[in-house]
Amino acid sequence: MCGIVGLFLKDKSLESKLGEMLTDMLITMTDRGPDSAGIAIYGQNSQGTAKLTVQSDASEEAFEGLDARLTDMLGAPVSMSVKDTHAVLEMPADKIESARSALSEMDGNIRVMSMGDIIEIYKGVGLPKDVAARFEIAQMSGSHGIGHTRMATESAVTTMGAHPFNTGSDQCLVHNGSLSNHNSLRRKLRREGVRIDTENDSEVAAAYLTWKMQNGATLGEALEDSLDDLDGFFTFVVGTKDGFGVVRDPIACKPAVMAETDDYVAFGSEYRALVNLPGIENARVWEPEPATVYFWNH
């Protein structure tokens, strides 16, 4: 069992409330996944910049002067904003790959949670309400976001094992279910040169979609292909820079409820995650069909 929530705003005036609404939805899903939680927020950036969200268990030392060190190493301005164990590093977009390799060579065990123009991913072990509070998710604004509450089955309860998984620029995936062919698929993807950091089954699904898209597929096509290539139970919710998608395996035993109004599209593992959304009484509420790809774009 795991809990998924997602919110894709069509009405720009709601963007300042994205974090608040998503946090409320996430906390409602606590009993589906009390061991760890994570949230991806698609917010704003300055022109031509990109962001790395990084994490360290020894964040105080690791983040001390990190922006200055990176600025020196990259020869380009890097700004940093620290939130508890995470820090968001913003820099010119063309420096993002070199920053990533620089970080991997530094002390302090700095791990990359997300990379992209606008995505920020925060995740950690603990109750969803504590994780959300630690990173002040409720104060964040953005155009869309995805959250996950985890009850681990396929790998350890760690920050790295928490969802969402970011395997390509501005892409993220959360998963409710379990995959049975993730080991062979991970080997195949690694041979293809795809970076996979953990032994978690869901990260393989995320990496699979990224690999498909790197090879020319649209997110919709990649999701269609996942129905053939991934074996197991899944409800996936995925985010891209300007899009939001949902797919369930053909058996569809992992729950999913969606709601759509003129103002938003919302996803919840259960209806109770959606009950506080504005106008939910008159929203179109439905269960996504099995083996059917749903996708919304800005």
Place this chain on the structure above:
Amino acid sequence: MQTIDLEAEGLRHLNATLHAQAENTNQTAWEVLNPRGSHAIACGLDAPIEVTVKGSTGYYCAGMNKQATVNVHGSAGPGVAENMMSGTVVIEGDASQYAGATGHGGTLVIKGNASSRCGISMKGIDIVVHGNVGHMSAFMAQSGNLVVCGDAGDALGDSIYEARLFVRGSVKSLGADCIEKDMRPEHLEILRDLLEKGGCDAKPEEFKRYGSARQLYNFNIDNAY
């Protein structure tokens, strides 16, 4: 009419109060406010009372119901009326997966659509769905009736035993050992009755009947112990 605000009084209070109603209670009408998708609302009732839930419910609403009538003025989450023994459950909206699963008796009416596995392993319950049912409905159904006024999804009645399935619309595919059968006068009679109980204005003649071909392993006496 007794009213319980679920948000203010909590689920334990609601269900304990409903369980405390005796066979001959004179508090027969109950209303539940603010269900907000909560789980296990009005579960395990065993008294001739009528409970109306004003909104949508989560997992396992009206599970194991005996005697009571439960009306949901909204949609129901997974496992509504699971293992019902008797009584009536009416969902005004849609029902999520495995509605009426393993039900032994009583009537479940779904006025919207039912999702996958509706009536899975049903053992005597009557289920009337005004809309469509999802894939693998009536999987391993043993006894009772499933009436679908709309369409049925993939693998209807897979590995079915003796339940009767009536579908007005299309059937995407039939499951293993499920076949279309003749609609004889006695079936039209049964169906007329069920449609009336379910508040449907559909005509029995518009439906097709499906059931077991009785060809699977367990139907062969040579495989008996």
